[in-house]
Amino acid sequence: MPDPAIAADTKPWRKPDAVPFISVQGLIKRFDDFTAVSDVDLDIYKGELFCLLGESGCGKSTLLRMLAGFETPTEGRILIDGEDMARVPPDRRPTNMMFQSYALFPHMSVEKNVAYGLLREGLPKREAYARAGEMLKMVKLEKLARRKPDQLSGGQRQRVALARALVKRPKLLLLDEPLGALDKKLREETQFELIRIQESLGVTFIVVTHDQDEAMTLATRIGVMKDGIIKQIGEPAEIYERPNSRFVSDFIGTVNLFEGKVDAVAPDLMRIETAELGPVLLPPQPGLTRGQQVWGAVRPERFALSRRKPDSAHNVWRGVIEDLGYIGHMTQYRIRLENGRLIRASQSNRLRDEDPISWDEPVWISVQPAAFRVLTE
Secondary structure (H helix, E strand, C coil), rough: CCCCCCHHHHHHHHHCCCCCCCEEEEEEEEEECCCEEEEEEEEEEECEEEEEEEECCCCCCHHHHHCCCCCCCCCEEECCEEEECCCCCHCCCEEEEEECCCCCCCCHHHHHCCCCCCCCHHHHHHHHHHHHHHHHHHHHHHHCCCHHHHHCCCHHHHHHHHHHHHHCCCEEEEEECCCCCHHHCCCCCCHHHHHHHHHHHHHHEEEEEHHHHHHHHHHCEEEECCCCCCEEEECCHHHHHHCHHHHHHHHCCCEEEEEEEEEEEEECCCCEEEECCEEECCCCCCCCCCCCCEEEEEHHHHHHEECCCCCCCCCEEEEEEEEEEEEECCCEEEEECCCCCCCEEEEECCCCCCCCCCCEEEEEECCHHCCEEEEEC
C-alpha cells in the first residue's frame, strides 16, 4: 500500500522550491475549429486532492482525459512524476480513471469486480484476491464481497468502483463526476468517505465536478475553469474569500456585486461612487486610479441586519424584506432597497433572537469596508 504523503498537511504549493508531481505546460486541445482547452498551465503536488470545477462544456473533462491519455493534446506537455507522457499510452501511465457510470460488471461479485484488472495483468489469483480484499476493507465493504452490483446501494457501488480503481495502486487517480449519480444526502456523506480514503492511501486525486459545494468540501485546491481556461487556482477559502474576477466570485457561492468608479484613495480606505448605492467605502487596492471602473463583491453573510439604524455613517442602506428562506442553520434574505436594488443577505440562526426579522419589515443593512473584495475584471 502506498505511503501517505498528504499535501493537505504540508501545503507544498506555498513553497517556491517544491517540485510538482504533475506539471501541465501550455496545454491546448482543439477539435476542428473548436478549442476545448486553451493554453493551460497547472502544477499539482503529490498527495493533493485537486478539483477541476466548472460548468458543463468548460473543458474540465477534456483536460482529465488528456491526463489519462484518452485524448492527445494539440499542443503542450504533460509531465507525471517527472516523465513526459507524450508517447506513453493510457495503459502504461501511472494513472487510473474512475467514471461517473462506475461500469461494474453485473455478472461478477464485488470481489471479482475489484480483482478483475489485476487478473487481466497476470497477477497470481491468490495475490489478486488478497489485494482486492485489502481494498474492500479500506472502503468498508469486506462483508459484501460475495454480492453482485445490483444487490448494492448507489453509495456502495461507488465505493466498489473506487476500490477497483485503487487496487492497481496508481500514482494518480482521475475521477470524473464520481458522486454525480448519488442523491444529495448520500453524496455529502460519501464526500468525507472519499477524503478519508485519499488521506489514508496518500494517492494523488484529481476530481472533475460542476458542484461548487462538493469542490469546496473535497479539495486541497480548486481550479475554476471557463471556456477552456483556468480562471483561478487556490485553496477553497482563497477562492471563496478572494476571487480574482466577477466570474469566479459569482460562480462560487452567492455574491452581491456593485459596479462603480474610484472616487478617492487613502492609505487605509478607498471610496467608489456607484449609481445604485451612492458612495461605498472599500479596502484600498494598489494600482487603482481615480475614475477607474471597479466592482465591489460582498458575500451575503457579511451584511448586518437590524431594525435600528447603525451608528456608522458609511455603507448603510435602508430596505424592506421582500423574501426570506429558512434553511435550518441560517436564514437567507432578499432585501429591496429604497432605490430598487435587490440585496442578498444571510444570518446564522444561532444569532437570531426570539423576534426575528420577517417578511415586509423595513430594515437597515450595513457592511464593513473590509468585507468587500475589489475586482477589476
